Amino acid sequence: MITKEVVEHIAWLARLKLSEEEKEKFARQLSKIIDYFNVISKVDTSNIEPTFHVLELYNVFREDKEVESLPQEIVVRSAHESEDGFIKAPKII
Amino acid sequence: MHLNRLTCHELVEMIRTESVTAEDVVEHVFRRIEEVESKVNAFISTFKDDALEKAREIDKKIRREGKVGPLTGIPVAVKDNICTRGKLTTCGSKMLSNYVPPYSATVIERIEAAGGIIIGKTNMDEFAMGNSTETSFFGCTRNPWDLARVPGGSSGGSAAALASDETVLALGSDTGGSVRCPASFCSVVGLKPTYGAVSRYGLVSYANSLEQIGPMAKDVLDCAILFSVISGHDPRDSTSAPRPPCDHTSALDGEIKGINVGVPREFFAAGVDEKVKKLVLDAVSVLEDLGATCEDTSISYLDYAVPTYYLIAMSEASSNLARFDGLRYGFRAKCEGDWNEVFSATRSEGFGEEVKRRILLGTFALSAGYYDKYYLKALKVRTLIKREFEKALAKFDVLVAPTMPILPFKIGEMVEDPLTMYMMDVDTVPVNLAGVPSISVPCGFADRLPVGLQIIGRFFEEWKVLKVAYAFQENTNFNLKKPEI
Numbered sequence: 001m002i003t004k005e006v007v008e009h010i011a012w013l014a015r016l017k018l019s020e021e022e023k024e025k026f027a028r029q030l031s032k033i034i035d036y037f038n039v040i041s042k043v044d045t046s047n048i049e050p051t052f053h054v055l056e057l058y059n060v061f062r063e064d065k066e067v068e069s070l071p072q073e074i075v076v077r078s079a080h081e082s083e084d085g086f087i088k089a090p091k092i093i
Numbered sequence: 094m095h096l097n098r099l100t101c102h103e104l105v106e107m108i109r110t111e112s113v114t115a116e117d118v119v120e121h122v123f124r125r126i127e128e129v130e131s132k133v134n135a136f137i138s139t140f141k142d143d144a145l146e147k148a149r150e151i152d153k154k155i156r157r158e159g160k161v162g163p164l165t166g167i168p169v170a171v172k173d174n175i176c177t178r179g180k181l182t183t184c185g186s187k188m189l190s191n192y193v194p195p196y197s198a199t200v201i202e203r204i205e206a207a208g209g210i211i212i213g214k215t216n217m218d219e220f221a222m223g224n225s226t227e228t229s230f231f232g233c234t235r236n237p238w239d240l241a242r243v244p245g246g247s248s249g250g251s252a253a254a255l256a257s258d259e260t261v262l263a264l265g266s267d268t269g270g271s272v273r274c275p276a277s278f279c280s281v282v283g284l285k286p287t288y289g290a291v292s293r294y295g296l297v298s299y300a301n302s303l304e305q306i307g308p309m310a311k312d313v314l315d316c317a318i319l320f321s322v323i324s325g326h327d328p329r330d331s332t333s334a335p336r337p338p339c340d341h342t343s344a345l346d347g348e349i350k351g352i353n354v355g356v357p358r359e360f361f362a363a364g365v366d367e368k369v370k371k372l373v374l375d376a377v378s379v380l381e382d383l384g385a386t387c388e389d390t391s392i393s394y395l396d397y398a399v400p401t402y403y404l405i406a407m408s409e410a411s412s413n414l415a416r417f418d419g420l421r422y423g424f425r426a427k428c429e430g431d432w433n434e435v436f437s438a439t440r441s442e443g444f445g446e447e448v449k450r451r452i453l454l455g456t457f458a459l460s461a462g463y464y465d466k467y468y469l470k471a472l473k474v475r476t477l478i479k480r481e482f483e484k485a486l487a488k489f490d491v492l493v494a495p496t497m498p499i500l501p502f503k504i505g506e507m508v509e510d511p512l513t514m515y516m517m518d519v520d521t522v523p524v525n526l527a528g529v530p531s532i533s534v535p536c537g538f539a540d541r542l543p544v545g546l547q548i549i550g551r552f553f554e555e556w557k558v559l560k561v562a563y564a565f566q567e568n569t570n571f572n573l574k575k576p577e578i
Contacts, residue, residue, distance in 0.1 A: 007453065014411060014456040015433065016449055017441040026453060033454065033512050037400040037467065043474050050472030051479055053302050053332065054528030055289045060331040074195045078422035089420055090435040 002030040096121040097258045098575070101167045101315040104261060108155065108166045115148035115155075115166025115210070118261070122168045122212060126259045129578055134234050135244075135254035137173045138181050139213035144168065147210050163318055165208030170260035172248050173214040174221055175306065176295040177201055184297050185217040185229035185247075188443035189423045198295020199330070200264060200306050200323040207322045212260060215250030219445045220414065221266055221299045223247050224274050224517055225507070228447045233504055236278060237576040238542055242501040245278030247271040251309050252279035257578050262319050263309040268300050269402050270496075270521025272307035273533035277496035277545025280535040280571065282316045282562070283309040287553050288528035289334035291320075292327030300409040301332070303402070303525040312572050313534060313563040317342040320555060336553065344556040345563040350384030352561060353489045359395040360494035360520050360547075368539035373495045376536040376546045376565065380493070383564055390489065392481045395523060397474050402522035403515055404458050404471035411455030417443065450511060475526045482527035486551045491561050494520050496533040496545035520547065530555045534562040535571035 004027045011018050018026065072085050081088040096104065096118045107113045123141050130136060151166050171177060174184045176194035178201075183189045201211065218228040226249025227233040234249045236242040237257040244253040248265025252275030255263050265272040267285035276283030284307050291306045298304075308319035325338025356377055361370055381387050419425035419439030426438040444452070458467035485492060498520055507514050524531045529552055536546035546565065550558035566572055 002457070006457070010453050010456045010460060013460060014415075014452050015437045015440055016444070016452065017437040018449075022449075026450065029450065029511060030454060030457070033403075033515075034457070036512060037404055040397050040400050040404070040470055040474050041466070043394065043397055043470075043477065045470060045473035045477070048473045048476050050469055051476040051526075052472060053288075054479065055332065055334060057289070057332065057334070062328055070195050078192065078195065080419060080425040087421055090430065090432050092432045 002027055002034055095258070097125045097261070099261070100311050101164065101261050101318055104167060105161060105163065105165055109161040111155070115151040116145060118166055119144050119148040119168055119210060119212065122260060125257070129257050129259065132235060132240055132578065133237055133253050133257050133259070134232055135215055135250040135257065135259055136170070136213045137183055137185070137216050137231050137250070140180065140211065144210050144212045151208060151210070162208035163322055164204060164262070167209050168212040168261045169204055169209045170213055170215050170251055170254045170263040171201065171211055172217055172251050172265050174217060174266060174297040175200060175264060176297070177211060177214065181214065182297070183230070184221070185219045185231060186443065186445065186448070187230045187424055188417050190230060192423050196295065199292035199327045201295065203323050209262070209322070215248070215254055215263065217250055218247035219448050220297070221247040221268055221271055222410070222447050222451055224270065224514060226250060226275070227504060227508060228445055230445060235504070236501050237578045238280065239501065241503055242542070243278065243504055245275030245497070245501065248309065249275045252276055252281050252283065255279065255281040255309060255311055256576055258575070262315060265307050265309050266296055266304055267307045267525070268304040269406060269525050270518050272309060273496045273521050273531060273545065273547060276309060276533040278501040278543060280543035280574065281309060281311055282313055282532065282534050282572065283307060284316050284320055284532045284555065284559070285524060285530060286320065286324060286555060287334070287530045289332055290324045290530070290553065290555065292330040292333050294327055294329040298413040300406040301413065302409060303406060313559055313566050314342060314345055316532070317345060317559045334553070341556050341559060344560040347564045347567050349380065349561055349564040352385045352491070354380055354385045354387040355390040355485055355489035355492045356387055357390050357392040357485065357492055357494060359392050364516070364519065365495060365498040366500060369495050369498060369500065369544050372537040372539060372544045373493070373546055377493060379565060379568060380561070383568060385561070390485055390492070392485055392523070394474065394478050394481055398478055398523040398526060399516055399519055401471045401474045401478065402518070402526055404467050405475065407451045407455035408458045408468045409455070411452045411459060414448070414452055419443070447511070478523055479527045482523070482529055486529065490550070490557055492549040494547045494549070496520065496547040500539060500542045500544070524549055528552065530558050532558050532562045534566055536569070537571055
């Protein structure tokens with residue numbers, strides 16, 4: 001059961017500001033969905049390794065060589081606000 | 094002649110012999126877009142002037158050098174979650190409604206190098222989360238076979254553009270069926286490649302361990318041509334398989350004698366519309382008539398595929414979508430607060446309801462106290478499902494099933510019932526969990542609505558999947574039927 005308080009907590013973790021109506025609606029919907037998802041608890045997975053990725057690729061490295069990257073002035077152009085080639089962020093504390 | 098109605102392989106031949114120009118082809122496509130787009134809404138943006146200029150350059154080059162690539166002069170529509178340098182890439186979201194990427198995805202570079210012309214960006218469920226294209230910030234796309242119905246999703250714009258002849262080729266992306274579902278609902282061909290076969294560099298991430306960019310086309314040969322162009326190793330994607338690009342068209346000879354086809358009964362279980370089931374079983378008979386050996390088989394754990402898929406996809410999504418902070422790119426809410434306030438306000442206004450729902454569920458599945466019970470558990474069940482596919486595919490060359498268990502539904506019919514919508518992905522998501530390739534190819538009509546046959550193959554055996562699909566198509570020709578629009 002996902003209560004309104006649980007929704008508030010995970011919304012905070014995910015940095016989503018929700019209205020009161022949204023919190024109630026999501027609590028209702030998420031409870032129903034999680035109830036259904038709970039069926040996987042019935043599967044016996046003892047001694048089964050998790051599959052994070054289907055391909056057996058490990059430690060993919062490239063040579064430590066300098067390659068061209070996007071120019072700074074092009075990259076900051078996408079930012080909401082920039083100054084002297086840096087991206088401006090809101091105050092943190 | 095309406096050049097926009099032809100296929101890539103027909104047009105390239107005509108362009109090579111100079112019986113038509115690339116400019117003619119692009120003009121025909123845009124004439125069609127202007128004619129039907131107000132009804133279909135397949136595109137988020139189109140690039141008529143740039144496309145015509147590119148076409149003229151290509152025509153000059155052909156006259157000068159006489160050389161023609163596999164996609165020379167061919168219009169390609171691209172799902173709007175694939176980055177195109179200097180061209181809006183919105184992901185169907187308000188969050189990226191102003192985003193112009195400074196680089197192109199590897200698949201775009203390869204298409205352009207092969208002579209293809211990007212004509213526009215297609216509509217999609219927001220961040221590829223959905224199977225109806227209804228969650229797009231830019232309004233839903235309509236199914237050309239019945240404008241009151243959904244085109245499927247999330248690559249609904251690409252499928253609808255193909256079905257209504259607004260393009261010749263298209264790209265989609267498939268995380269849990271997003272290429273195959275709309276291909277099925279719109280009666281076109283769509284391939285979900287083996288995980289790692291196509292570079293994801295420049296694809297806006299939703300669920301990294303599941304998704305692949307896939308080719309979509311009006312017939313199987315075109316699908317194989319586009320797949321040959323976009324596949325092959327890319328050092329810029331560390332999950333790209335170290336295999337060189339190769340030609341995937343040479344196995345398409347219509348010959349499938351002796352091919353072993355498994356028909357897993359769980360894919361036809363409760364919830365599958367009887368009309369869909371009948372058409373897919375008819376398709377199995379066609380394969381048998383062509384000399385394939387078809388046999389009933391079983392894939393266990395299929396009942397657990399939908400929750401397993403959604404838990405993994407939502408967990409990966411909640412982590413991936415954390416990058417949208419309104420700072421470096423994309424939408425930013427008007428808010429004067431500190432970092433957390435600005436961050437939260439931007440995400441609340443920038444994301445739509447389905448995206449929020451998935452971020453919340455994913456955050457929940459990864460949160461302290463629930464990680465083992467949901468996320469890790471799902472990854473273990475994934476191992477069991479993957480093994481089932483490996484077991485079945487050790488015995489059979491391919492497996493066949495319905496792509497979607499139901500016919501295209503009415504717009505708005507399901508929006509308030511997310512769980513029912515998730516359950517419709519029952520026959521597509523297991524394939525992404527296993528990572529194997531799968532195609533959807535038209536297999537007929539029920540109540541005048543399209544049905545798709547799904548053909549699933551072994552790791553990196555797209556050629557065999559395409560071969561079976563091609564033989565089926567050449568003996569049924571459902572792909573030649575066009576909607577009246």
